[in-house]
Amino acid sequence: MAGKNAKAKAQRQRQQEAARRKHDAQKVLAGVGLDLSDDLVGVGVVFEHLGPSQAVLFGVNAINDLCRNVVGVDVALFVEQQMRPSVVPSCPVFGVEQMASWRKPLIATSTATCLAALETEAPIIVHYVVYPDFADSTDLSIEEVRRAFCDPRVRVFVRAKDYVALLRNEFGIEARFVPDFQIAEMLKVVLPELRR
Amino acid sequence: MDFENVTVVALAHNGERCIRRTVDSLVAQTRPPERIVVADLGSSDNTYPVLCDMLGLGLIEHEGKRALPPKGEGAYHGVSVTTLRMPPQATPGQCLRAAMEIAWAETTIFGFVSTGAVYHPERIEKSIAVLQSNPIVVAVVSDFTIEREGGGEHREYGRPFDWFQLLGGPMHDSNCLVRKAAMEQSHATFNPQLHHAVFYDLFLRLARVGIIYHLPEALHVRPEKKVKDTEAVEQEVIRVRDAVVKGMA
Numbered sequence: 001m002a003g004k005n006a007k008a009k010a011q012r013q014r015q016q017e018a019a020r021r022k023h024d025a026q027k028v029l030a031g032v033g034l035d036l037s038d039d040l041v042g043v044g045v046v047f048e049h050l051g052p053s054q055a056v057l058f059g060v061n062a063i064n065d066l067c068r069n070v071v072g073v074d075v076a077l078f079v080e081q082q083m084r085p086s087v088v089p090s091c092p093v094f095g096v097e098q099m100a101s102w103r104k105p106l107i108a109t110s111t112a113t114c115l116a117a118l119e120t121e122a123p124i125i126v127h128y129v130v131y132p133d134f135a136d137s138t139d140l141s142i143e144e145v146r147r148a149f150c151d152p153r154v155r156v157f158v159r160a161k162d163y164v165a166l167l168r169n170e171f172g173i174e175a176r177f178v179p180d181f182q183i184a185e186m187l188k189v190v191l192p193e194l195r196r
Numbered sequence: 197m198d199f200e201n202v203t204v205v206a207l208a209h210n211g212e213r214c215i216r217r218t219v220d221s222l223v224a225q226t227r228p229p230e231r232i233v234v235a236d237l238g239s240s241d242n243t244y245p246v247l248c249d250m251l252g253l254g255l256i257e258h259e260g261k262r263a264l265p266p267k268g269e270g271a272y273h274g275v276s277v278t279t280l281r282m283p284p285q286a287t288p289g290q291c292l293r294a295a296m297e298i299a300w301a302e303t304t305i306f307g308f309v310s311t312g313a314v315y316h317p318e319r320i321e322k323s324i325a326v327l328q329s330n331p332i333v334v335a336v337v338s339d340f341t342i343e344r345e346g347g348g349e350h351r352e353y354g355r356p357f358d359w360f361q362l363l364g365g366p367m368h369d370s371n372c373l374v375r376k377a378a379m380e381q382s383h384a385t386f387n388p389q390l391h392h393a394v395f396y397d398l399f400l401r402l403a404r405v406g407i408i409y410h411l412p413e414a415l416h417v418r419p420e421k422k423v424k425d426t427e428a429v430e431q432e433v434i435r436v437r438d439a440v441v442k443g444m445a
Contacts, residue, residue, distance in 0.1 A: 053358035057332065057407055081360075131412065132353050160412030162339070166353070 025071075032184050033191040034072050041191060042074045042104040044122070045183075046096065046113040050077075050085035055109050055130045058181035060087040066183055067091050073187065078102075080113065105190055107183070111140065114148040122153070124194055126186050129158040129175065132166055149173055157186055198324050202229040202373075203299040204307035205292060209237040212246050214312040214419070219250065221314040223273040227321035229307060232277045235295040238284030247279045289386040289394045296385065300376075307373045308395075313340075313418040315371075323373040326409050334378035334406030335399070338415040340369060345420055356410035362403055363437060370395040371416050374402065381405050392429040393436045400440045 029035060045063060050056050063075050067090050075091040078099045085093075096113075099106070099120050106122040108114035111134050114127045127148060134145040149156055149171045156175040158164055167175045178185045204222055208215050215234070222232050236244045244264060248254075251270030255262045266281045278298055282291045296306060305327065307320060323336040337357075342350045354369060355361055372395075379385055384401030386394050399408055 049360065051359050052403065052407060053360075054356040054407060054410060055358070131356050131410070133355070135353055136355075162413055 028070055029072055032066070032070055032073055032187040033189070038072065038195065040072055040074060041194075042076065043107065043183075043187065044076050044078055044099065044102050044104060045107045045109070046078045046099065046117055047080070047109050048113060049081040049083055050079055050087075050089070050093070051081075051083050052086040055181070056086055059109060059183075060085070060089050062181045062183045064090045066187075070184075075183075076102075078106075080116070105194060107186065108148075111145060111148045114154065115140075115144060118147065118151055118153065124190055125151070125154050126190055127154050127156045128178070128181065128186065129156060129163055129167070130181075131159070132163060134170075146171060155190060198227070198328060200304045200324055200328075201302050202227075202305045202307060202320060202324070203231045203233060203296075203303040204229045204309060204320075205295040206232060206234045206309040207237055207288065207291065207295075207311055208234055208239060208243050208247070209311050210239045210241050210243060211311045212239070212242040214314075215243055215246055216250060217314055218309055218312065219272060219277065221317075222309070223275045224317055225315065225320045226318050227324060228275050229320060230276070231299050231303075232272075232275055233280060233295040233298050234277065235280045235282060235291045237282050237288060237291045238286060240284075244279070244281050251277055251279060253279070287388055287391055287394075289388040289390045292386040292394065293388060303376055305373055305375055306379075308370055309416075310370050310418060313371050313416050316413075316415040316417075319415040320373065322411060322413075322415065326411065327373065327375055330407070330409065332406050333375075333409045334382075334402045335372050335374040335408045336411060337369065337372045337408060338411040339413055340371065341414045341417045343417055343419050349417075351414055353412075354410055356412075357399075357403065357408035359403055362400060363441070365433070369418070371418070372408075374398075375406075378402055378405055387436075390432060390436065393432045396433055397436045397440070400436065 047056060066073060067075060077089055077091060077093045078096050079093055080096050082095060096116055103121050105124045106117040107126040107128055108117045109128055109130055117125045150173060156173055157178045158175045159179060161177050164175050164177055167173055206218055222229060234247055248264050248268060250272055251268055253265060253268040256265050268279045270277055280295055326336050327333055337354060339354050340352050342352055344350060382401045382405040384398055387397050390397055402408060
């Protein structure tokens with residue numbers, strides 16, 4: 001009798017443990033706007049280079065955290081200038097030429113990388129404004145710069161609250177504020193939209 | 197409580213109208229510095245007398261004449277302030293080095309203020325928070341507002357640190373907070389031979405040991421700067437950059 005009770009108790013514990021794990025996994029996936037029933041999602045992040053810079057410091061650290069904590073999201077980096085990384089990424093790194101066949105969401109980290117991302121078939125492009133580089137770029141026409149912010153495929157996120165007002169005045173768009181390249185916050189907005 | 201010892205070095209050159217405003221902005225910080233060193237770089241106007249007046253320093257016998265002391269100390273709104281008068285032929289590099297030497301031993305973070313700049317009340321507090329939360333960060337710069345001579349203001353968006361951009365052109369603002377340990381680690385204080393690119397030279401060297409963090413908020417106001425000799429500035433920037441790149445090879 002005692003053995004039968006112990007067996008039932010163990011089974012109940014296993015069920016509780018499984019329910020707890022499922023709940024934890026759901027919570028982690030909800031953090032990036034996904035559900036357990038969703039397929040594996042791929043996201044590309046485009047950097048100009050992986051040398052020492054603030055974009056790389058925060059960007060690659062946030063991506064490494066995402067890779068470590070979230071199972072359902074596959075991240076790939078695309079880099080314009082190949083060089084030794086200042087922060088070692090724990091996901092694959094490709095040259096931007098490989099981006100041509102990418103059909104998943106892309107996160108661009110500058111105006112130039114956003115324009116490169118617009119040449120691909122990515123359904124949604126996140127333009128993360130580390131700083132408003134369009135103000136001092138002389139090699140881009142105003143039409144090109146406008147495209148990098150106002151294209152229907154582009155969703156703009158900014159690093160500083162001050163940039164929200166700047167982009168509103170400059171392009172008439174409403175950017176969202178996400179400090180220090182918190183990629184999970186951006187995916188929470190983008191991935192549900194992609195699912196729809 | 198941050199356990200840091202902050203010394204702010206303010207450079208003054210012909211700034212009799214604005215030096216009081218600069219020092220007032222420093223003592224009114226939410227986290228005031230432990231010490232302020234104001235170095236007068238050979239001003240031809242009344243900058244130094246104004247400074248001495250702020251500290252209550254009077255005339256003394258100096259080299260057989262009655263004159264203001266070349267170096268004076270006093271308290272201003274509860275903060276220890278040191279004034280330093282440098283000869284007109286001194287370079288900005290020499291001036292900054294002399295000012296830093298006064299408080300080198302006890303300081304952990306050095307702040308720098310250019311002539312006429314006014315700090316936002318939270319500037320030092322926010323910069324210290326960044327330096328403490330990221331050990332890799334060696335210096336903190338920020339956006340700023342330019343006051344135009346004819347009236348009006350212009351918000352300047354500075355670029356965050358990027359090694360490639362730094363090699364491409366000089367940093368155009370010298371108001372920053374720098375970790376002293378990073379200066380020791382990179383053997384980078386100010387080059388006494390430089391006239392224009394003195395902060396650019398410092399940032400290039402600091403960038404080899406850590407990240408220069410850019411706070412994307414307008415945290416100081418400075419007057420419009422008139423560069424008299426653009427060609428000389430460009431030549432010095434190129435010379436500094438080539439020397440640093442050559443040293444890396």
